[in-house]
Amino acid sequence: MNRRQLLRTAAALPAAAALHAAAPPPKTLKITAIETDVLKRPPATPYYDAIHPFGTESGSVVLRLRTDGGITGWASSSFGMIAGGPSVVQTILEREIKPVLIGQDPAFPRRIRAALWKALEYQGVGGPTQFAIAAVDIAVWDILGKSAGLPVYKMLGAFRDRIPVYSMCGWYYDNDADLGQYRRVIGEAVEQGYHAVKIKVGRDSIDDDVRRVRAAQDILGKGRRVMVDANQAFNRNEALRRGRVYQEMGCFWYEEPLPPQDMEGFAELAQQLDMRIATGENLNTKYAFADLIARRGADVVQPDNRRAGGVTEWMEIAAIADANGLELASHGGGETNLNMLLAMPNAIYMETGGPQKSMKDGELPGPREPGMSSEVSEEEIRRYRV
Ligand SMILES: [Mg+2]
Incomplete structure (x- = not known):
């Protein structure tokens, strides 16, 4: 088929072309805000493994990534025993990760990871720092699942x-x-x-x-x-x-x-x-x-x-x-x-x-809901927020 024939064929398909033109371009999302809460659980009956005591000190950091498309990504990072761990992770999220994350497109989790590793290399990407990086990544995947309408x-x-x-x-x-x-x-x-x-x-x-x-x-x-x-x-x-x-x-x-x-x-x-x-x-x-x-x-x-x-x-x-x-x-x-x-x-x-x-x-x-199913209920946040 030469170019002229090709153009004629295309002209003969106005309905298909119109349909194509009518499809909306995929929406690019931007992360616009990050919100964190530290939750602390009341002491429970103690229990132990070979080296750790559990049940007395436990808590978590809840992370929400807001986007300009109205979708919110959630993650919750739990600590079974370190009393100060959740607030360290919260500080890293709020003070060090937030400036890097605002404006990022959540459709690029590996680019976001690279940006966070670069921003945080001074303290290394282990320990509580990695808890914070991981929470961001989980929330990003929650956004991706929700925007696609699929469980992750x-x-x-x-x-x-x-x-x-x-x-x-x-x-x-x-x-x-x-x-x-x-x-x-x-x-x-x-x-x-x-x-x-x-x-x-x-x-x-x-x-x-x-x-x-x-x-x-x-x-x-x-x-x-x-x-x-x-x-x-x-x-x-x-x-x-x-x-x-x-x-x-x-x-x-x-x-x-x-x-x-x-x-x-x-x-x-x-x-x-x-x-x-x-x-x-x-x-x-x-x-x-x-x-x-x-x-x-x-x-x-x-x-x-x-x-x-x-x-x-x-x-x-x-x-x-x-x-x-x-x-x-x-x-x-x-x-x-x-x-x-x-x-x-x-x-x-x-x-x-x-x-x-x-x-x-x-x-x-498998979960049925779109996203990660990582949301934490408002009631739980209200009840245990520090
Ligand atoms: Mg084990």
Whole structure:
């Protein structure tokens, strides 16, 4: 077809051309304001893992990104124990991130991440600074989902619409030498419909660990899984000694046996044990994960959506794990983790706990609402705002 014929053909299609011209150009959004609230929870009954006390000090930072299109992006970053953490994150958001963020187009999350890393490199992109960067990224993805009318997992390249979950319920409790409280919560998890539970180990002797694993397995019965989590409690020798025992007992994975910075220790342990080594909740950014994965220091990679980075960084970590044949699980639950896990073929579990209304066969379905489903209710903000 020559140019003249082409023009004639085009002229013969006025209706199609008009239709094309009538489609409105895609709206470009701009971030116009950022708002933050620090929430503080009242002290609850204390509970413990191998090294941390929980329940007395907890809170969160709620972030809202306003746009000129009327869409607001939400994120909520929680702290389980650091009393001052939320206000540090709030200060970073208000004083250092805000000037960089105002005027940015939320359709460019990687450009925003680059701008924030550049602005914050002086203190480094780890610790509370990364909590702040991650919250921005989560809120940006919430805006993108809402503007497209899709739940975020469908924008990330969905792989599935449900994901197996496990209950993190086997904590240490005060005055629980007979494991009465411990047994009760695991029994509740079974009643709630979970097919897997995670228990804490490593606070006491190996004999105590064996007692806890056995008690959990007795309650769960055949066909349900127990994961053990040592929360960095061991050195390399002890990690191997105990790991052999958990392996022998048939535990599904062995989480964070060593401090996160001991990458070489993780590599040695993963080679010496057949059972899955799970770790990653305390690593910042994909560079730390790339190091861990290159050393083959984990079988299940567990990025935390606050410490590892927001959605953008987390999904890159998940893809590096996938390319290395490794399984993926979340640290923690909630809608942000759910959206991300549903987009990855190597995802095996989301961490959660307590009753889940929509759980069926030990799995949770994907969120239906457009965006991240990361909004915090006005009532909750009013009630706990500092
Ligand atoms: Mg853990």
